[in-house]
Amino acid sequence: MNTTVLALQEEQVLVAVGKSGAQPSVQALYSAPAHGGGMENWEKAIGALWQQHRLPTRGITLVLPDEAVATKTITAPSMPVNKLEELVRHEMRPREDQLAAADYVPLGTDAEGRQQLFCAACRKETMAGYLAMADRLGLRLGSVTVPMAGRLRLLRAMPSLQTMTFVCLCFEGSSVLSLLVENGAYRYSSRSRVFSEPGTLDFGTEMTRSVSGTMQFHTTGRPASPLT
Numbered sequence: 001m002n003t004t005v006l007a008l009q010e011e012q013v014l015v016a017v018g019k020s021g022a023q024p025s026v027q028a029l030y031s032a033p034a035h036g037g038g039m040e041n042w043e044k045a046i047g048a049l050w051q052q053h054r055l056p057t058r059g060i061t062l063v064l065p066d067e068a069v070a071t072k073t074i075t076a077p078s079m080p081v082n083k084l085e086e087l088v089r090h091e092m093r094p095r096e097d098q099l100a101a102a103d104y105v106p107l108g109t110d111a112e113g114r115q116q117l118f119c120a121a122c123r124k125e126t127m128a129g130y131l132a133m134a135d136r137l138g139l140r141l142g143s144v145t146v147p148m149a150g151r152l153r154l155l156r157a158m159p160s161l162q163t164m165t166f167v168c169l170c171f172e173g174s175s176v177l178s179l180l181v182e183n184g185a186y187r188y189s190s191r192s193r194v195f196s197e198p199g200t201l202d203f204g205t206e207m208t209r210s211v212s213g214t215m216q217f218h219t220t221g222r223p224a225s226p227l228t
Contacts, residue, residue, distance in 0.1 A: 002018075004060045005017075009172060013045040013049065016029050017030075039130075039133055043137065046139075057140060058139075060134075061145060064122055066147055071146070073119070089102050093121075101127045102119060118152065148189070164228055165181065174195075176191070177190070178192070178213065182218070188214065190214060
């Protein structure tokens with residue numbers, strides 16, 4: 001099935017056109033600078049991309065920027081899907097007087113049979129701004145997701161990683177995400193700003209600090225598998 005994915009980032013807008021399904025493929029990839037992000041800059045960049053490349057306008061998957069999303073990993077007993085959704089909405093609500101659009105990705109079960117869920121939420125007023133921008137651009141959204149959902153799908157799609165325990169660094173603009181995977185399953189992540197130029201000694205020091213913090217989290221959890 002043909003699909004178009006639109007990702008909003010701090011420094012740029014990315015658009016991937018391809019096919020989803022059991023054997024997904026990317027047929028075309030486009031980008032445009034967003035000059036620090038923000039709704040106005042994103043809207044200009046998206047409009048220019050669609051006009052220049054005559055991209056599809058229906059069934060688009062919008063990937064929200066990391067800074068607009070709150071995430072958390074929670075543990076839940078076995079329960080029906082509707083109860084899980086209610087639990088996630090409650091856990092991800094910013095405050096009692098605020099509403100959020102929330103969803104989750106199952107991560108598997110622990111040794112006691114409890115469900116592990118990766119949850120994400122965006123304030124409804126913030127989400128309304130993204131939806132209004134899509135309407136102004138004449139784009140029909142099929143779904144809205146977050147960057148981590150794509151990373152989790154990628155982990156599950158690569159058989160070689162299913163038994164590995166490792167730290168993965170994901171660079172995006174001026175930030176880096178340190179991602180801990182244990183036996184092929186997501187365990188923990190932390191994001192930090194990058195203040196040094198890539199390739200410099202200070203940059204190496206920053207990356208060492210980021211990886212060390214993730215390794216410390218791994219060690220504290222008394223893991224059965226060592227980092228490979």
